[in-house]
Amino acid sequence: MSTVLQTTDLTKEFSQVLAVDRLNLRLEKGSITALLGGNGAGKTTTLSMLLGLLKPSSGMIELFGENFIDNRFSVLGRMNFSSPYVDLPQRLTVRQNLSVYGRLYGVKNVSRRIDELVAEFRLGDLLDRRLRRLSSGQKTRVSLAKSMINRPEFLLLDEPTASLDPETTGWIRDLLDQYRKESGATILFASHDMREVELLCDDVLLLSQGKLVEKGSPRELLSKYDHQTLEEVFLQVSKQGGEE
Amino acid sequence: MSEGSPFGRISALLLRYVYLLRSSWPRIIEIAYWPTMQMIIWGFVSQHFATASPELTAGGILISVVLVWDSLFRSHISYTLSFLEEMWSRNLGNLFVSPLRPWELIGALASISMMRTLIGMVPAALLAIPFFGVSVFDMGLPLLAFFLNLVFTGWAISQFVTGILIRYGLGAESLTWVLPFLIAPFSCIYYPLKTLPEWMQSVAAFIPTSYVFEGMRALLIPEEGEDQGVFRADLLWQAFGLNLIYFTLGLGAFFLAFNAARKHGLLLQSGE
Numbered sequence: 391m392s393t394v395l396q397t398t399d400l401t402k403e404f405s406q407v408l409a410v411d412r413l414n415l416r417l418e419k420g421s422i423t424a425l426l427g428g429n430g431a432g433k434t435t436t437l438s439m440l441l442g443l444l445k446p447s448s449g450m451i452e453l454f455g456e457n458f459i460d461n462r463f464s465v466l467g468r469m470n471f472s473s474p475y476v477d478l479p480q481r482l483t484v485r486q487n488l489s490v491y492g493r494l495y496g497v498k499n500v501s502r503r504i505d506e507l508v509a510e511f512r513l514g515d516l517l518d519r520r521l522r523r524l525s526s527g528q529k530t531r532v533s534l535a536k537s538m539i540n541r542p543e544f545l546l547l548d549e550p551t552a553s554l555d556p557e558t559t560g561w562i563r564d565l566l567d568q569y570r571k572e573s574g575a576t577i578l579f580a581s582h583d584m585r586e587v588e589l590l591c592d593d594v595l596l597l598s599q600g601k602l603v604e605k606g607s608p609r610e611l612l613s614k615y616d617h618q619t620l621e622e623v624f625l626q627v628s629k630q631g632g633e634e
Numbered sequence: 635m636s637e638g639s640p641f642g643r644i645s646a647l648l649l650r651y652v653y654l655l656r657s658s659w660p661r662i663i664e665i666a667y668w669p670t671m672q673m674i675i676w677g678f679v680s681q682h683f684a685t686a687s688p689e690l691t692a693g694g695i696l697i698s699v700v701l702v703w704d705s706l707f708r709s710h711i712s713y714t715l716s717f718l719e720e721m722w723s724r725n726l727g728n729l730f731v732s733p734l735r736p737w738e739l740i741g742a743l744a745s746i747s748m749m750r751t752l753i754g755m756v757p758a759a760l761l762a763i764p765f766f767g768v769s770v771f772d773m774g775l776p777l778l779a780f781f782l783n784l785v786f787t788g789w790a791i792s793q794f795v796t797g798i799l800i801r802y803g804l805g806a807e808s809l810t811w812v813l814p815f816l817i818a819p820f821s822c823i824y825y826p827l828k829t830l831p832e833w834m835q836s837v838a839a840f841i842p843t844s845y846v847f848e849g850m851r852a853l854l855i856p857e858e859g860e861d862q863g864v865f866r867a868d869l870l871w872q873a874f875g876l877n878l879i880y881f882t883l884g885l886g887a888f889f890l891a892f893n894a895a896r897k898h899g900l901l902l903q904s905g906e
């Protein structure tokens with residue numbers, strides 16, 4: 391397996407507050423990894439640095455073998471992102487949004503790609519509706535479709551199934567898993583849904599106060615902490631992290 | 635996976651602004667509405683002055699300067715409002731994680747600004763012909779030079795404003811409307827430069843628009859004893875030189891603000 395992402399002592403400090411503290415990550419091609427942590431653990435800060443939206447205070451990010459901090463534009467076209475906290479233009483229709491982002495990412499034959507995404511994300515009835523007329527769950531599906539427009543090799547998702555009903559959450563989970571299997575894409579996502587993490591992820595990274603406090607597959611973590619659910623593991627590790 | 639070309643990315647973003655424009659017919663009407671209203675009001679003022687003080691309205695100067703000044707305001711507003719649209723819709727995060735370079739965003743904003751400025755100005759300029767018998771097009775090529783210089787000034791101001799918006803967020807939104815008027819008194823739009831007190835003339839020497847309007851007066855109002863005005867290329871070049879300096883400084887301010895926003899994590903939060 392080849393390494394897609396490697397961070398070395400990645401650190402971000404905001405006016406003397408250490409948001410991320412010497413983070414060392416390594417993600418292999420084709421893996422699905424969950425980034426877990428409580429509020430203020432450093433998940434969003436980490437994702438922002440991995441997307442080039444935030445400049446690290448120190449440390450290295452290597453993506454697809456390139457120095458991402460100095461040369462992010464050479465790899466941004468191979469990545470994509472979705473978050474419920476970042477919106478797409480609300481006055482544009484779903485089709486127009488996908489069309490604009492398809493062109494931004496240099497997708498060849500955008501119309502055909504939109505047709506594929508419409509089928510995958512069941513957007514047929516929504517295609518010519520403006521985003522502001524959609525429910526939050528529908529917007530989440532559109533945002534996920536946008537994140538797949540360029541068939542990314544590295545997909546970063548912030549709470550990908552937020553606002554989705556259990557049935558839709560299930561098929562989105564299957565869709566991500568299928569996409570990973572078919573394309574060999576690497577997926578990193580932040581989530582609070584432990585059930586989703588257990589079902590989907592190969593690996594889990596637990597952050598607490600900006601530090602990586604635990605990592606391993608869901609099975610390894612359950613066994614190590616002798617718990618039945620990841621939620622119990624998460625609570626125990628977070629508690630230990632807070633006490634240190 | 636291809637990341638596309640700069641032209642492809644600029645046209646993608648331009649398409650986004652065209653979709654936005656097309657999505658609301660009141661927006662399209664509004665673009666042409668204000669320049670047309672200005673032209674009508676100043677046209678009647680001009681007609682009134684034509685009988686009271688003919689020297690004030692010679693060569694259709696009053697209507698011409700109103701229209702040309704509005705091109706600065708329109709170009710700036712069109713540029714900055716398109717940028718604000720990204721902040722209002724909380725879309726900057728999506729844009730800046732795409733392969734879009736900041737200079738390509740500037741290229742797209744300038745393109746839509748030019749498009750919207752022309753949509754606003756051309757109908758007003760055409761309507762001035764039947765309404766008041768004034769055609770700015772009679773100026774010929776110098777009109778293009780005056781127009782482009784003012785659009786350039788508008789974009790220079792926009793660089794500073796968008797830089798401030800990126801750095802300080804929507805709290806600085808009102809600067810969009812305020813900043814162009816800061817240079818208006820020194821621009822000598824409706825009066826010659828010599829009208830200003832000496833200290834203001836010294837300031838006006840650093841304002842590119844003052845050269846444009848002096849140039850327009852030289853072209854449209856003949857000197858005593860002359861039949862025709864003269865085209866002062868020197869004034870246009872001075873305006874262009876100053877515009878180049880301010881635009882470069884504006885770009886510097888924008889990129890400084892962009893880097894500061896990346897350092898402080900403001901790009902993901904913009905719009906909140």
